[in-house]
Amino acid sequence: MSVRITLATAGRILRQLRHDRRTVALLLVVPAALLSLLYFMYDNAGPTFDRIALIMLGVFPFVIMFLVTSIAMLRERTTGTLERLLTTPLAKLDLLFGYGLAFSLAAAVQASVAVGAAYWLLGLSTNGGAGIVVVIAVVNAVLGVALGLFCSAFAHTEFQAVQFLPVVVVPQLLLCGLFVPRGQMSGWLQGVSDALPLSYAVEALMQVGAHPNPTMTMWRDLLVVAGAAVLALVMAAATLRRRTG
Amino acid sequence: MEDAIQVRDLVVDRGGRRVLHGISCAVPAGCVAGLLGPSGSGKTTLIRAVVGVQIVVSGTVTVLGRAAGAAELRHAVGYVTQAPSVYADLSVRENVRYFAALHGLGAAEAGRAIDDVGLKPAASQLVGNLSGGQRSRASLACAMLGRPGVLVLDEPTVGQDPVLRADLWGKFHDLADAGTTLLVSSHVMDEAGRCDRLLLIREGRLVADDTPAAIRAATATDDLEAAFLQMIREQETEHAPQEATR
Numbered sequence: 127m128s129v130r131i132t133l134a135t136a137g138r139i140l141r142q143l144r145h146d147r148r149t150v151a152l153l154l155v156v157p158a159a160l161l162s163l164l165y166f167m168y169d170n171a172g173p174t175f176d177r178i179a180l181i182m183l184g185v186f187p188f189v190i191m192f193l194v195t196s197i198a199m200l201r202e203r204t205t206g207t208l209e210r211l212l213t214t215p216l217a218k219l220d221l222l223f224g225y226g227l228a229f230s231l232a233a234a235v236q237a238s239v240a241v242g243a244a245y246w247l248l249g250l251s252t253n254g255g256a257g258i259v260v261v262i263a264v265v266n267a268v269l270g271v272a273l274g275l276f277c278s279a280f281a282h283t284e285f286q287a288v289q290f291l292p293v294v295v296v297p298q299l300l301l302c303g304l305f306v307p308r309g310q311m312s313g314w315l316q317g318v319s320d321a322l323p324l325s326y327a328v329e330a331l332m333q334v335g336a337h338p339n340p341t342m343t344m345w346r347d348l349l350v351v352a353g354a355a356v357l358a359l360v361m362a363a364a365t366l367r368r369r370t371g
Numbered sequence: 372m373e374d375a376i377q378v379r380d381l382v383v384d385r386g387g388r389r390v391l392h393g394i395s396c397a398v399p400a401g402c403v404a405g406l407l408g409p410s411g412s413g414k415t416t417l418i419r420a421v422v423g424v425q426i427v428v429s430g431t432v433t434v435l436g437r438a439a440g441a442a443e444l445r446h447a448v449g450y451v452t453q454a455p456s457v458y459a460d461l462s463v464r465e466n467v468r469y470f471a472a473l474h475g476l477g478a479a480e481a482g483r484a485i486d487d488v489g490l491k492p493a494a495s496q497l498v499g500n501l502s503g504g505q506r507s508r509a510s511l512a513c514a515m516l517g518r519p520g521v522l523v524l525d526e527p528t529v530g531q532d533p534v535l536r537a538d539l540w541g542k543f544h545d546l547a548d549a550g551t552t553l554l555v556s557s558h559v560m561d562e563a564g565r566c567d568r569l570l571l572i573r574e575g576r577l578v579a580d581d582t583p584a585a586i587r588a589a590t591a592t593d594d595l596e597a598a599f600l601q602m603i604r605e606q607e608t609e610h611a612p613q614e615a616t617r
Contacts, residue, residue, distance in 0.1 A: 142460045209452065210456040210513075215474060371425075
């Protein structure tokens, strides 16, 4: 692995993103627009809006970065650039960390816009600070990137890649404690929920909502999410083959 | 002369079908070798084996004294795939600079490579907006960076205008004179005469491996296309009885 090559790769991915103005606009505007929708759905600011909007600030970057990354990586495979890159001095982890770095920077900008809109325009109120919400959102985005890189190995077409959203992302959304508190789920369902990284991300955000200062539980949860992201990146590296049939 | 590329008894299956049936050949260092054959003859598979991205059934491929695909070769082998594998959503300059960075080279080297393939006027255009010929030249520029010891090009001249095609072949010979070994595939027979050595493959088997002059002499014809036709016919009559007894 080389820091120089990883940074060059992240720079290249960001340059590709910069040429795609529509994607940049969508990345920046969509989460804030959806939060506004929530605001009106729940009849302006209030405890229900506070609870759901806070969780959504963590969910959006995860879902969006998962989708963007799995398509971007699939394009590398189908256009032959991946095969070519793997004949150069680039290490597999240079490519994967390059993606992780580029999209987590994009996610940081996206999360800052969404968090700014939520707190200042929509009157979101939490006991904890907005800064830590941005941090959790970025870690969630990295998890989305890592899972997207891993899942793209199992898709041969864009159609298949998009189908991984309901397979990988939706179960995590359903079981993360947003719809039914995790404590009220039956034992086996709680077990499944415990095994899914998004559950920890949501718990971390709930901790920010309830406590003025970062708690131990929140830091532990954040560590679990980051660990899951690193694990997914390593598994993604294992799916990259220099030789194919 | 030492061989830059050595292929021994190479057998490759793709998609459950045997594509290469035990090919052996060699490319001497510092020459331009043409890999010729019709579409579907196994050219791309042989090229993939040389750059080390192809899973092989048996046989060995050695490049610059090392097993094809070895980590040490990633600095030394340039590869241009048949479909131009460059980023369509980046400009020519951004593409070449990225590949230069992978080899530890700077913007000046990247600029020279763009100049070498005649894309200087289009350097700031998005690759996605270029013509097919320009796109494959952008891909070529990315492979020529840092003067690789071996340059493997899969049909680099398809869709290029005749003047440019002549320029590119001139460029290939310049590179060879400077010590680079080139393996260039083509399905166009009129490019055969521009090579120092010829490898002709057909249906996954090697039909000829010699210099154009030797092939012309052996078949007593000046026209390489006719020479190849004659060699294919001769081999078919030789192989026909064996095939029948299987």
